[in-house]
Amino acid sequence: MACGVVATHLKIFPGDSVIVKGKILSGCQGFEVNLGKDCDNLVLHFNPRFDCKGDVNTIVLNSRKEGTWEEEKRESHFPFEQDSNTMVTFTFDANEIKVKLADEHELCFPNRLGLDNIEYIAVDGDFKIKVLKFA
Numbered sequence: 270m271a272c273g274v275v276a277t278h279l280k281i282f283p284g285d286s287v288i289v290k291g292k293i294l295s296g297c298q299g300f301e302v303n304l305g306k307d308c309d310n311l312v313l314h315f316n317p318r319f320d321c322k323g324d325v326n327t328i329v330l331n332s333r334k335e336g337t338w339e340e341e342k343r344e345s346h347f348p349f350e351q352d353s354n355t356m357v358t359f360t361f362d363a364n365e366i367k368v369k370l371a372d373e374h375e376l377c378f379p380n381r382l383g384l385d386n387i388e389y390i391a392v393d394g395d396f397k398i399k400v401l402k403f404a
């Protein structure tokens with residue numbers, strides 16, 4: 270997997286959104302967007318998998334607390350194509366993170382860590398980030 274982009278010391282509060290735009294590389298096995306406090310405390314690990322770790326065309330979502338993965342959620346709605354551009358919007362709320370995919374489909378993931386702000390974002394995998402926008 271490519272070594273991606275990391276942004277720290279952010280001040281993302283409830284009601285704020287992060288828009289990630291980029292290109293899914295040809296032959297992509299998977300990519301991930303991680304949001305949270307730091308790399309070991311993630312309120313959301315968003316991990317579309319084309320074909321890796323036993324998953325095919327599945328979005329794996331999870332949280333990570335003090336370096337330990339918690340219970341995964343899986344989403345079979347998979348509007349991603351290799352060698353194409355995509356956009357994902359993450360809207361942070363005190364109780365959950367709303368994820369809007371490029372086809373307007375929305376997912377929700379609980380704010381299990383109870384974070385009242387997000388200061389860390391990391392994008393990694395077979396993905397070339399083009400835009401990281403805060404709204």
Ligand SMILES: C=CCO[C@@H]1O[C@H](CO)[C@@H](O[C@@H]2O[C@H](CO)[C@H](O)[C@H](OCc3cn(-c4n[nH]c(N)n4)nn3)[C@H]2O)[C@H](O)[C@H]1NC(C)=O
Nearest residue numbers: 301307308309314316322323329330331332338339340341
């Ligand atoms: C079936 C038996 C065991 O279950 C498998 O267990 C794997 C290992 O935990 C799961 O894969 C991990 O799933 C995680 C999300 O739950 C992550 O996607 C993880 O890859 C990313 C990753 C980040 N990090 C990491 N280490 N340190 C930091 N900061 N980040 N380590 N791995 C994957 O390696 C994998 O998703 C899971 N599969 C199922 C079906 O549950």
